Amino acid sequence: MTVTRREAMILGAGALGAAAAMSAATPAAAGSAGDVMTFVQVNMWDRGADIMGAFDMSNRIMLGTPGAALKDDPGAPMGFTLTQHVIPHGTVKFIATNTSTFQEHEMLVFPIDDVTKPLAYNTETERLDEDAAGSLGEISETPPGETGTLTLDLKPGIYMLACNIANHYAMGMWTLITVI
Numbered sequence: 385m386t387v388t389r390r391e392a393m394i395l396g397a398g399a400l401g402a403a404a405a406m407s408a409a410t411p412a413a414a415g416s417a418g419d420v421m422t423f424v425q426v427n428m429w430d431r432g433a434d435i436m437g438a439f440d441m442s443n444r445i446m447l448g449t450p451g452a453a454l455k456d457d458p459g460a461p462m463g464f465t466l467t468q469h470v471i472p473h474g475t476v477k478f479i480a481t482n483t484s485t486f487q488e489h490e491m492l493v494f495p496i497d498d499v500t501k502p503l504a505y506n507t508e509t510e511r512l513d514e515d516a517a518g519s520l521g522e523i524s525e526t527p528p529g530e531t532g533t534l535t536l537d538l539k540p541g542i543y544m545l546a547c548n549i550a551n552h553y554a555m556g557m558w559t560l561i562t563v564i
């Protein structure tokens with residue numbers, strides 16, 4: 385589902401209930417006892433077509449690949465910037481805005497059992513195998529300037545946010561989060 389930023393705010397306010405909606409500055413609010421909804425804002429960014437075109441696809445930046453850092457790669461042509469990487473378990477609402485000027489991005493969520501092992505990847509399509517990698521959900525292709533949301537119930541563990549438009553994962557458009 386793709387919604388505008390304003391719609392995302394309205395949807396978020398609705399999920400929080402009337403009391404929380406009265407306080408626009410409240411980023412997260414308690415639901416039932418012991419259950420907290422956490423909002424994570426995500427910037428889906430890239431450095432433009434020229435830098436993307438100059439990327440060496442023989443040096444893919446992927447989890448479990450020699451030379452690829454587990455954190456965001458500073459040399460990547462595109463990536464995700466998050467308001468937080470450590471998130472309480474329970475209901476997590478991702479609000480992702482595509483700040484690219486020229487292309488779509490998307491955001492999938494994958495559970496990571498072992499940070500040293502690569503996810504299932506097809507080098508012909510240059511995309512992750514979403515079923516084999518165990519996608520939990522996604523904000524599908526989002527045009528430049530638009531915002532989408534995804535709400536998941538996450539247990540403690542490590543997860544990856546990744547863009548699975550062809551070449552984007554290999555260009556470093558992924559990051560890890562820890563749910564505690």
Ligand SMILES: [Cu+2]
Pocket residue numbers: 462488489490547548549552557
């Ligand atoms: Cu992308």
